[in-house]
Amino acid sequence: EPEVTQTPSHQVTQMGQEVILRCVPISNHLYFYWxxxxxxxxxxxxxxxxxxxxxxxxxxFDDQFSVERPDGSNFTLKIRSTKLEDSAMYFCASSEGGGTxxxxxxxxxxxxxxx
Amino acid sequence: AQKVTQAQTEISVVEKExxxxxxxxxxxxxxxxxxxxxxxxxxxxxxxxxxxxxDEQNEISGRYSWNFQKSTSSFNFTITASQVVDSAxxxxxxxxDGTSGSRLTFGEGTQLTVNP
Numbered sequence: 001e002p003e004v005t006q007t008p009s010h011q012v013t014q015m016g017q018e019v020i021l022r023c024v025p026i027s028n029h030l031y032f033y034w035x036x037x038x039x040x041x042x043x044x045x046x047x048x049x050x051x052x053x054x055x056x057x058x059x060x061f062d063d064q065f066s067v068e069r070p071d072g073s074n075f076t077l078k079i080r081s082t083k084l085e086d087s088a089m090y091f092c093a094s095s096e097g098g099g100t101x102x103x104x105x106x107x108x109x110x111x112x113x114x115x
Numbered sequence: 116a117q118k119v120t121q122a123q124t125e126i127s128v129v130e131k132e133x134x135x136x137x138x139x140x141x142x143x144x145x146x147x148x149x150x151x152x153x154x155x156x157x158x159x160x161x162x163x164x165x166x167x168x169x170d171e172q173n174e175i176s177g178r179y180s181w182n183f184q185k186s187t188s189s190f191n192f193t194i195t196a197s198q199v200v201d202s203a204x205x206x207x208x209x210x211x212d213g214t215s216g217s218r219l220t221f222g223e224g225t226q227l228t229v230n231p
Contacts, residue, residue: 042223043160043221045219045220058218100147101210102217103165104162105162107159108158108159109160
């Protein structure tokens, strides 16, 4: 069964460093998402992406964040200058369609630890 | 703005007990979807069910059942004859009308512990 994959599974970085989290969505999906979950808290929407541009972003997704689909398979989330509060699990998701009822398939997550 | 509330932060039951997880939502849209996801200790998010706002028919799937009531804006989830493997955090989520990628708004989650 096709699945969303994410690398790395765990990333440790120093405050102020740039990190890139990578995701490979399901191949025939057209809509891509990033969510964040701070330890012990709820899952929060960051951004949705379609047709090589951001469709929607939350208030969390400030200028420190960017997303890119550099080729036909990868979808990346970049954090330009990490802060301690960026420590969280980051989930990538993809869906075939963009409408409300389309199931979003989640990857296993990348745990980001900022020291 | 959409909002999902899961008032139960933690529930602990003994194996074979039935347990119901509550979810209340707020939305201004007439078209929306509701979801339940399970997050086991390993951390991944596992899709369980989705219901649309026009389908209030309740459903049973094995040991799982769902009770959707628009009149009270609730979408509750019941596990019958709970098992230790059901121990996880359960998230209720809401998706409103969107055509270019619909964000999911999650509740705070309910930590379910099933003891042997």
